Amino acid sequence: MLPLLPFSGGAFLGFVLGANDAGNVFGTAVATRIVSFRTATILASIAIIVGAFLQGSHGMATLKSLTQSYSMTTLTVITMTAAFAVSVMTFLHLPVSASQAIIGSITGVGLATGTVNYYLLEKVIICWLATPVAAMVIACVVYFILSAAMRYIPMSILARDNFLWSSLIIVGVYGSYALGANNVANATGIFSGQFESVSDTHLALIGGGAIAAGVLTYSKRVMMMVGSGIMPLDAFTSLVAVLAMSITVHIFAMLGVPVSTSQGIIGAIIGVGIMQQSNSIHLRSLSTIVVGWIMTPVLALILSAAGFAIFVK
């Protein structure tokens, strides 16, 4: 039988992750009515579960290395404080990363117990910092290649629409796959190796299912908002940004480091802005995003250390 209380925290994290992060892959396409919300969510949900099932194990192995053999109460503290930190950040309208929340919570408990794996934590933090930078560089390369192709391949404006429409769906599905593969560890990775009766495959399916549930039920508002935050995107720039983010997140999924799709998409959008020599990047939005990036793990760390001190010690 599943240990329900700690799992509910993980499932809630997965749910919030799905509700927030689906906007990063299908947001612009849905907001600009290129793809219907129903089509986007169904495709995203299936791809997320497939990604979690096929490639989610790498990220789970990383989370497993960061954790010890915890008691039920400790697991509950970690998942619940991470979920609470995500909720607080969402309430404050700050961009939130479930990866940072869960790692922050694990580190909080690790500091309280003196069991922090600093080597691995350093690797994860470097990957977090590298995510927007990598996405930005990949976006520049993708922009260069795609724009050259679109300039030199003769096509009508309607053929261009067809191309972008099909590409946005394919890339959206790929991005959802990468999201599932990379981020499932945030939802249920902490339970890896904690219970004999629960395998990583079970965890991947539960986590993938929780993320998919978030996408199917609560992602509409975020999807409609995405794209207007940092700079306005059209179909082409949206395709470049989502593809760059998906490649980046997929690479990190293969490396076994859970990263944030929000950070990926923001880096990718900045890359697009650089290529377009755009002066429409909203610096104020960027500073809010950076504050969110710093606050999420710090808040989760403080909450979990406090939670551990109150409920476990």
Add this chain to the structure above:
Amino acid sequence: MFFISKKSKIEDHLAQYRKELLLCMNLFRQAMAQYIKDTDHDVFKAKFRQIHKAESKADDIRGEIEVLMYSKGIFPESRGDVMILLEFMDKVPNQIEAAARLAINQFVTVPDIIANSVAELLYVGQRCVEAMLDGSAALFDNYTAAVVPVGKVDELESQADHIQDHIIEIIFSNPDIKDFDKIMLRDLINYIANITDRCENVGDRIRVIAAKRSV
């Protein structure tokens, strides 16, 4: 496959629309050429009916395109762009019909002194319509190349303006033409020259549509 067939259906309709628009201009030029030589109202009326028929057919095709544009796979932005383009293009056959109607209803007679210049204005007008149609066709073939014929439209429009000014100057400096006829002739010349102005407006739209998609 469904979207590809919708797309080719729209493109076929647009090609048909352009064909009717060109027919309108050809008929008008032929009618005016005949009218300048021999002011036979019955012959001109017969031609006018043909122009009106072509203009109505173009209107019908435009309506069908508008319905087709609401299919899936066409971005709302492109839908809006094509609708606006059609709205601007539609003003060209309307202007042609209006010029023909003016000549026929007000029994305007073109004096020999300006006959050649009017024929030249009509020729430039026809070339301008053709260039405008080439530009709009390019949007549905290779949109990056659409600006080339649009440049030609601007050139021809400016040429038409010069001819228009020249004709009006001749009309008003000629004591043999009655004052009332002068006004009617001026209106007719302005109506004909306005065809190129309408083409220029279409050209501007084409330029905007292509620029919006430049990467």
